[in-house]
Amino acid sequence: MKENETIAVIKEKLSSHSFSQEWLEKVKQDERKGVKKLLDRFYKEKEKEANLNEHFIKMSENENRLYQEGYQLIAGVDEVGRGPLAGPVLTAAVILPNDFYLPGINDSKALSEQKREEYYHIIKEQALAVSVGQANAKEIDYYNIYQATKIAMQRAVEGLHMEPDYLLLDAMRLEVIKVPQESIVKGDSKSISIAAASIIAKVERDQIMKKLGEDYPMYQFDRNAGYGTTAHLNALEEYGVTPYHRRSFQPVRQYT
Known part of the structure; x- marks a missing residue:
């Protein structure tokens, strides 16, 4: 690593993983606060990647x-x-x-x-x-x-x-x-x-509910996905049920 290698260059190399182990060891000796912060972030990302990989392996069993x-x-x-x-x-x-x-x-x-x-x-x-x-x-x-x-x-x-x-x-x-x-x-x-x-x-159900939210904006289906939020319950009381409500569910049943 050159003596005048900038923090921006070090950041780019760490983020792109385009460096040698020898280069990384030299960076570890750099006393600049900005470099230390970059290294701390780099190792946290490496730890996160390792944890995600371990979790994926576990979920693949x-x-x-x-x-x-x-x-x-x-x-x-x-x-x-x-x-x-x-x-x-x-x-x-x-x-x-x-x-x-x-x-x-x-x-x-x-x-x-x-x-x-x-x-x-x-x-x-x-x-x-x-x-x-x-x-x-x-x-x-x-x-x-x-x-x-x-x-x-x-x-x-x-x-x-x-x-x-x-x-x-x-x-x-x-x-x-x-x-x-x-x-x-x-x-x-x-x-x-x-x-x-x-x-x-x-994802596909959310897409359906967002479309229903356009047709029935008062129920805010696009935000609540059909769950019984306060705004949804208030709309039920004011406007009644739609063809898409589950009439066997409470509190929908009381408005049918």
């Missing part, structure tokens, strides 16, 4: 076990939208390639909207197959939310353009689907396939 048992097309299945007062329950089924690598993937609820959108596009681009299914408010009222969720999951699995040879589901079983399957409690934080399905389902 179910898939890797199944690959070793001979399964190749493992579909993760998850749902979003069981709790809201309005809108569909939406599910996704995702088959990832066995070399899929996306450190940071997690339960969609643990990710920022920006990260969900970023990962959504990566999953859509790299997955072997992606399918979504849904059950609308009328179906939820008719069957109940638990059975409607199963129906939506079945639709997602049956919509895949390739037939999975194993299913990993988040706390559910699909008896009507004659494919070996495993129900994993909190599976969206324990399986990369279920996490991928969680992200797909969350």
